[in-house]
Amino acid sequence: MATSTDPAALYPDVAMEGSLAAALRAAAIKDGFSVPFTASESDLLRHAAVVSTVPQRTILEITAWVAERRWSIRGCESFQGMALIDGTTQDLAQVARAAQAWHDGAALTEISRAASFVHLTGRFEVADHDPVRLAESEWQHLLTEADEADWPEYRALVEAAYAEPALRGLYPFTSHWTLRFSTSTRPRLTVIPLCLDAHRDSRYTLSASIMGEVLVDTITVADAVSTAVRHLPSGLGPVTSGAA
Structure with missing residues (x-):
């Protein structure tokens, strides 16, 4: 259900933290772990990212929806730029858990277990690009x-x-x-x-x-x-x- 296109009105908790990255860091700390989220310079409240320790993975992109309170994620393999995981949720804590698993190099199936909203695209990782x-x-x-x-x-x-x-x-x-x-x-x-x-x-x-x-x-x-x-x-x- 649409409520507002003003990100500060739609995401007041994020606005209080100053950025989506900061809100995600706070959610992670509340859950007892730490993740190095990066803020978007162009849109602090709607975009954030986290790198992975696995070299064949790109950054995990995290995006807030415009007219509905919801977040999307997308994580790709680095050689072709094709999505390995994606998903949407209204639970910021779930986003933080998925991001931690992606950053730490957890297997794709483990990421979906850590955060139930994560959707596996069916692709698997090919480290040597065979x-x-x-x-x-x-x-x-x-x-x-x-x-x-x-x-x-x-x-x-x-x-x-x-x-x-x-x-x-x-x-x-x-x-x-x-x-x-x-x-x-x-x-x-x-x-x-x-x-x-x-x-x-x-x-x-x-x-x-x-x-x-x-x-x-x-x-x-x-x-x-x-x-x-x-x-x-x-x-x-x-x-x-x-x-x-």
């Missing part, structure tokens, strides 16, 4: 996302594509819920010009590119996936690194 493992991590994210989506056709598409070895060996990504593939990881994708789409009327299409020629339009997800495999370029090897 491209094959990064591709598998991205597949696990897409499977998690598909399982959470209220869209049976999309879930069926992702599961069928993952079950096909020729596609599972590629790096998957989505654009507006269109399933696509690359022969290299982020940050520099080498895109294969094939697009798999699920439709809510139980149809599946394979297109030659975004808005390109439709190669198949079917009610059977297996047909769409097998057609995609037949249209893959020849001679594809293991996924390579997309590092510049």
